[in-house]
Amino acid sequence: MNNTAIKLKDELTPMTDKEFEQKLRNIGKERYHDNCKFHHLLHSGMLNKGQVQAWALNRYYYQINISIKDSALMSRIKDPDLRRVWIKRILDHDGRKDDEGGIERWYKLTDGLDLDRDYVKSTEGILPATRFAVDAYVTFVKEKSLLEGVTSSLTELFAPKIHKERIVGMLENYDFINDVTMAYFKKRVDQATDDADFVLGYAIEHAKTREEQESVCEALKFKTDVLWVMQDALYHSYINGHVPPGSFMPEDFNDRYTENK
Numbered sequence: 002m003n004n005t006a007i008k009l010k011d012e013l014t015p016m017t018d019k020e021f022e023q024k025l026r027n028i029g030k031e032r033y034h035d036n037c038k039f040h041h042l043l044h045s046g047m048l049n050k051g052q053v054q055a056w057a058l059n060r061y062y063y064q065i066n067i068s069i070k071d072s073a074l075m076s077r078i079k080d081p082d083l084r085r086v087w088i089k090r091i092l093d094h095d096g097r098k099d100d101e102g103g104i105e106r107w108y109k110l111t112d113g114l115d116l117d118r119d120y121v122k123s124t125e126g127i128l129p130a131t132r133f134a135v136d137a138y139v140t141f142v143k144e145k146s147l148l149e150g151v152t153s154s155l156t157e158l159f160a161p162k163i164h165k166e167r168i169v170g171m172l173e174n175y176d177f178i179n180d181v182t183m184a185y186f187k188k189r190v191d192q193a194t195d196d197a198d199f200v201l202g203y204a205i206e207h208a209k210t211r212e213e214q215e216s217v218c219e220a221l222k223f224k225t226d227v228l229w230v231m232q233d234a235l236y237h238s239y240i241n242g243h244v245p246p247g248s249f250m251p252e253d254f255n256d257r258y259t260e261n262k
Contacts, residue, residue, distance in 0.1 A: 051251020
């Protein structure tokens with residue numbers, strides 16, 4: 002068997018469960034947005050209040066679309082057991098009776114940052130790149146296979162780490178951040194861990210062929226791209242100073258952190 006045939010055989014042979022999981026974790030290690038410079042600045046206290054406001058405002062658009070993409074995904078799930086598991090995600094974000102959800106906790110962050118709630122809800126001030134990236138994610142989940150839609154959430158494997166770093170870093174470094182404004186992230190540490198464990202198990206159980214395994218890897222890459230684009234847009238706009246027309250303009254924009262300082 003020549004080298005070409007050996008390579009082709011390797012590319013068609015399914016990965017073992019261990020190899021598959023390791024490849025997914027390697028994707029996150031390389032491509033997850035905790036590697037973005039904007040996040041390092043955010044957690045280390047380098048940003049001013051206006052730059053933190055811009056981050057919270059734009060991330061809100063992602064937050065409110067989580068339940069929308071999960072609802073779209075659920076409309077395609079025929080297995081009632083999977084629907085029962087997945088509906089928990091929607092309730093975690095939208096809330097239950099007598100129990101606030103993630104969106105309400107996000108308002109505690111934006112309220113604490115002195116952003117007008119009606120303005121936040123309108124999403125008028127978000128960056129175009131934020132809207133394009135998040136809308137693309139919703140479309141991806143609607144149009145791709147159920148396997149790809151479910152496993153695009155595998156970024157949750159890496160979320161608890163960044164949540165913990167964010168809680169510690171922002172509480173230590175910003176006098177306008179407190180335990181109340183960090184409520185969303187404190188709750189998500191455990192929620193994201195449970196959600197990630199389920200989706201990883203789902204991926205390993207349902208992606209049996211090499212083609213299916215690679216499609217899961219590509220779905221994860223796509224999701225990391227969505228999150229990375231959002232951070233790049235924040236950096237370009239609120240660090241480098243190129244805010245698009247109509248997007249949120251902080252009152253302290255002229256005193257913001259820049260690379261030139």
